[in-house]
Amino acid sequence: xxxxxxxxxxxxxxxxxxxxxxxxxxxxxxxxxxxxxxxxxxxxxxxxxxxxxxxxxxxxxxxxxxxxxxxxxxxxxxxxxxxxxxxxxxxxxxxxxxxxxxxxxxxxxxxxxxxxxxxxxxxxxxxxxxxxxxxxxxxxxxxxxxxxxxxxxxxxxxxxxxxxxxxxxxxxxxxxxxxxxxxxxxxxxxxxxxxxxxxxx
Amino acid sequence: xxxxxxxxxxxxxxxxxxxxxxxxxxxxxxxxxxxxxxxxxxxxxxxxxxxxxxxxxxxxxxxxxxxxxxxxxxxxxxxxxxxxxxxxxxxxxxxxxxxxxxxxxxxxxxxxxxxxxxxxxxxxxxxxxxxxxxxxxxxxxxxxxxxxxxxxxxxxxxxxxxxxxxxxxxxxxxxxxxxxxxxxxxxxxxxxxxxxxxxxxxxxxxxxxxxxxxxx
Numbered sequence: 428x429x430x431x432x433x434x435x436x437x438x439x440x441x442x443x444x445x446x447x448x449x450x451x452x453x454x455x456x457x458x459x460x461x462x463x464x465x466x467x468x469x470x471x472x473x474x475x476x477x478x479x480x481x482x483x484x485x486x487x488x489x490x491x492x493x494x495x496x497x498x499x500x501x502x503x504x505x506x507x508x509x510x511x512x513x514x515x516x517x518x519x520x521x522x523x524x525x526x527x528x529x530x531x532x533x534x535x536x537x538x539x540x541x542x543x544x545x546x547x548x549x550x551x552x553x554x555x556x557x558x559x560x561x562x563x564x565x566x567x568x569x570x571x572x573x574x575x576x577x578x579x580x581x582x583x584x585x586x587x588x589x590x591x592x593x594x595x596x597x598x599x600x601x602x603x604x605x606x607x608x609x610x611x612x613x614x615x616x617x618x619x620x621x622x623x624x625x626x627x628x
Numbered sequence: 629x630x631x632x633x634x635x636x637x638x639x640x641x642x643x644x645x646x647x648x649x650x651x652x653x654x655x656x657x658x659x660x661x662x663x664x665x666x667x668x669x670x671x672x673x674x675x676x677x678x679x680x681x682x683x684x685x686x687x688x689x690x691x692x693x694x695x696x697x698x699x700x701x702x703x704x705x706x707x708x709x710x711x712x713x714x715x716x717x718x719x720x721x722x723x724x725x726x727x728x729x730x731x732x733x734x735x736x737x738x739x740x741x742x743x744x745x746x747x748x749x750x751x752x753x754x755x756x757x758x759x760x761x762x763x764x765x766x767x768x769x770x771x772x773x774x775x776x777x778x779x780x781x782x783x784x785x786x787x788x789x790x791x792x793x794x795x796x797x798x799x800x801x802x803x804x805x806x807x808x809x810x811x812x813x814x815x816x817x818x819x820x821x822x823x824x825x826x827x828x829x830x831x832x833x834x835x836x837x838x839x840x841x842x843x844x
Contacts, residue, residue, distance in 0.1 A: 432843065441769070441795040441810060442767070442769070442793050442794050442795050442808070442809065443768060443770070443795035443796075444769075444795075446749055446750075446751075446767040446768050446793075446794075447769060449767075450732050450734070450750075450751070466822075468791070
């Protein structure tokens with residue numbers, strides 16, 4: 428724990444900044460812990476969490492709008508915006524896939540991360556020309572974003588017919604032509620759980 | 629986005645909807661549910677039994693909201709009573725404001741009197757006292773409390789605050805247990821138990837400060 432006075436000294440921020448960030452919900456209210464001290468009442472904070480958070484805010488506040496910043500810091504994973512350096516640090520992300528997916532963007536939503544992670548895995552597991560993979564990935568990105576799909580309800584089949592490759596995204600109970608030879612099925616829900624287990628909270 | 633209906637009413641009227649576009653009411657008006665709208669304008673006696681969310685909230689007269697009020701822009705004159713929380717960006721009140729819960733604002737300008745039961749979190753608070761005000765804990769960047777120049781008995785115009793913390797604080801006619809700030813001015817008529825400051829402190833000769841603590 429760290430007292431408010433120590434925090435202000437250590438981080439060199441003013442009362443006004445601290446309270447503005449609290450008001451803007453960049454610092455959670457329950458991190459302000461009031462305790463009785465001989466001179467009355469003093470506010471304390473969980474030390475590691477608050478120091479990390481203030482450094483993050485100082486680091487990012489000029490680069491992002493308040494709304495974006497709140498989404499970056501918001502622990503609600505589906506509303507969060509992830510920074511490039513956070514995405515790169517996820518184990519299993521292929522940098523080539525990441526670049527082809529983001530095409531210069533520097534942030535991504537959680538659903539984007541799910542797709543990047545999935546295609547990184549496909550690249551590793553399935554032999555398929557890279558341009559086919561990237562093309563399929565871009566189409567899927569577009570469709571998911573346009574339709575605002577809740578990916579966790581879907582599965583994706585990889586179908587190979589001779590030299591032809593197909594990806595099919597559908598709900599698990601869809602009826603599919605049995606003549607299609609499905610080489611592999613990816614279940615989005617387990618992909619999502621896997622990413623969450625890697626500590627993306 | 630779906631288009632909601634607007635209300636324009638006067639006289640004695642009661643509404644029970646939950647979504648409106650623009651609301652403009654005059655006379656004695658009652659809303660029985662929580663509702664959201666784009667702009668809200670009321671004059672006369674207004675009562676909401678639930679909470680209100682609006683983009684712009686304007687009221688004159690006697691305004692009573694049993695729930696919370698959330699509106700980025702607020703302008704009120706007369707008496708306003710909010711049962712729960714007040715959340716706003718820029719708000720101007722003239723008259724009296726009572727808040728039963730917490731209050732959070734970027735800029736809060738009040739001329740009159742204010743009572744807040746919970747915490748008051750502001751970037752800027754400008755309070756011009758023309759009546760007694762009671763606040764519990766005030767946190768912010770700049771807090772200014774002054775007394776207006778109206779006629780009458782000065783002794784009845786006083787702010788009583790338990791705790792105040794801000795970057796810049798300037799007070800008149802305020803009673804407070806503890807004031808903490810970087811730059812603090814304690815003006816005429818103040819009665820403060822402890823002032824903690826980091827940069828500077830000025831105390832008016834007609835003010836009482838029991839303990840002054842400079843923090844390095």
